[in-house]
Amino acid sequence: MTSTKKQALTRHVALLRGVNVNGIAVKSADLKALFVELGFGAVRTVLASGNVLFDTDESDASTLRTRIEQALCKRFGYDAWIVLLTQKTVADMAAGYPFERIDEERHPYLVFGSDATMLDEIIEKAGAVDARLERLKRGKGVLYWECPRGESTDTPVAKLLAKTRYKSSTTTRNLRTVEKLIAG
Known part of the structure; x- marks a missing residue:
């Protein structure tokens, strides 16, 4: 009998750069829907300035960041850049x-x-x-x-x-x- 240990979920914060300014409009509901489609849990947007909270068990931050930026670019048609941190790191900062x-x-x-x-x-x-x-x-x-x-x-x-x-x-x-x- 084999057991598979599931990776614990970590709460992340995605801080989008340059949305809802300079003609790049991203509605919070659409942003939340994208993160849900990407398979993240407990997705919540905060204010209309490109802040997304979400849970994931993915541990490679670089790969995760790239995946989110590519999805944002494809969905909303702009050069997307984010700063991706754990919620705990943001709290410490x-x-x-x-x-x-x-x-x-x-x-x-x-x-x-x-x-x-x-x-x-x-x-x-x-x-x-x-x-x-x-x-x-x-x-x-x-x-x-x-x-x-x-x-x-x-x-x-x-x-x-x-x-x-x-x-x-x-x-x-x-x-x-x-x-x-x-x-x-």
Whole structure:
């Protein structure tokens, strides 16, 4: 008699880059349906900015990421890039946020990356950030960023993050959104 041990399910977070902006429209219901069709369990979308929670027993993150990106491209007709992390990893990253979590004048962000060298490059190119305007700090697999409310596209770091070079490997989320992903 042989027994087959089934791999445990892991809760993942797929952070899509560039959806529902610049003419790339992906409805949450359609996004959820795609992830269900891919065979994932407990699929849930969070907000309309390309956040998907799902369970899978697949353990090769690189293969899983590629499979999801290809399916997104085929279904929605755009060059899809995601950052794929376990929910626990996202929780650990959020717990490490080094700045004030609630500030009436500033917004807290996490910049997620699928390529550590790109995160290092962003830190290097940002150089000495003017702390009176914004703050940027490297964490494990993430950048912590804080900028003035209403200026998340106008600061020097924001302009650096918007460069095409980082499009395929980084995506930014507000800390409040990240906390919803952790709770989901």
